[in-house]
Amino acid sequence: MRIGVYGAASTLLAAVMLQYVYARLGNFFAAGVYLAKSNACLLVLLNFGVFVTVVLGKGLQRVFFGPLRAVEVEHLYERSWFAVTETCLAMTVFRDTFDVPFLAAFAALLFVKIFHWLLQDRVEFMDQAAQLNTIFHARVAVLLSFLWAADAMFIVHAMRVTLRDGPGTWLLFGFEYTILACTVVAVAGRYLLNLAESRMGDEPWEEKSVYLFYLELAIDFVKLTAYVSFFLLLLMLHGLPLHIIRDLYVTARSFFRRCGDLRRYRRATRDMEQRYPTLDHADLAAMADSVCVVCREDMTLPPVPDAAGPNARQEARANEPHARHHHLPKRLPCGHAFHFRCLRSWLERQQSCPTWYVCIAGISM
Structure with a gap:
């Protein structure tokens, strides 16, 4: 109205x-x-x-997109506010060229940014949705192609104008569209991972989180490289660029945090089969609660024949199917036990014991 x-x-x-x-x-x-x-x-x-x-x-x-969800509208307002604020700061750097074409270019940038943000939230929604129809996938595929083409077109135009007229406002817009192009690549990668997982049915894809982590790490590295390059370029040409300090700090913090997570994850998951002992039937019977707190299922072991030799249990486990092997209970140095698969999946997200945060020292040893 x-x-x-x-x-x-x-x-x-x-x-x-x-x-x-x-x-x-x-x-x-x-x-x-x-x-x-x-x-x-x-x-x-x-x-x-x-x-x-x-x-x-x-x-x-x-x-x-159809009707927007409440969280999408909330994110849209928050990001729009930051975008307008950062552009107002950018005007202090390029105040000599502030005119109607600059306002039109800024409006186009904000317009394209909004659809990047909405697409990013909608693809993240795939992790929560039980089933998605063909229309959803067609919308995402068409919008990904459209946004990638728009970003590439504006980047090429910015390069031509900059080479022809020298560094100016289109240097700023070219940088912004470069960051948006990185966002499109990240969203497309996440969408393909979600799509591949949905094709697997009820069987969980254990490697998905690892691929997603490396994808986000690579995108953060590219963004950080672009931010640092643009920051140094503007510092030499126009002085201190206040409008990208916040984004530069956020991107650098995200990248170095992911690097730290990668280092701790590799240290925690190195030789998991040998480092964390597998519980036997006596260990499970002695436990007051044999439920894995990650998946909320009981931890069990395959039956071993009584007449078997002393190495029968290890041989039986070695000959088990891969999925069954991943359900074997493993004990951490702190004494808590979890399914092998659940423990590995947990350590991909957080390098601490799922039930006791103080146990991080024990896992990381």
Whole structure:
């Protein structure tokens, strides 16, 4: 309702202004020159352009996403606020070229960013959705292709303008679209991993989290490289670029944190079969609770014939199917026990005992 009232008022005001200017000057060329030089006329036209952009965005949102979830709307407002704030800071660096083309380029950037953010949230929603229809996958595939093409087009245009006119505002926009292109690659990788997992049915894909971790680590590295390069370039050309300090810090912290997680994960999962002993029937019987707290299922062992030799248990376990082997209970140095598969999956996300945080020292040894 509010958008309708705003749109009707904006359209009426723009139509009245155009009719008045054309009737006063008598020809199209003179009217166009007058509109370009009048601040009041430009303000009215920019306001009408904002309305048209909102209507276009709403239409594309209905086509590609349908109704938005509450969390998506919340993330959209938060990210838009940061984007506008950072652009206002960027204007202090490129204040000499602040004009109507700059505002149009910024509006296009924000418009494209919004669909990157929505697509990122929608693909992350795949982890929670039980079943997704063909329309969902078609929307994601088409939007991924469209956003990648848009990012590439703007990057090429920014490179041409920069090479022709020297470093300017399009250097900023080219950098922004480079970061968005990295986001598209990350979203596409996550989507393909989720799609591959959905094709496996009820069988969990244990390696998915590892692939996802390396994907995010690689994207963070590329983003950090781009941020550092752009920061140093602007520092030499225009002074301290305040508008990217926050993003540079957040990206650097994320990258180094992931590097630390990778180092701890590799140390914790190295030689898991030998480092963490497998429980036997006597150990399980002595436990007050034999439930794995990660998957909430009982920990059991395959039966071993009584007439078997002293090495029968190890031979039986070695000949078990791979899936059964991953359900063997393993004991950590702190004394807690979990399924081998559950323990490995947990250590991929957090390098500490699932039931006792103080046990991180024991796992990381």
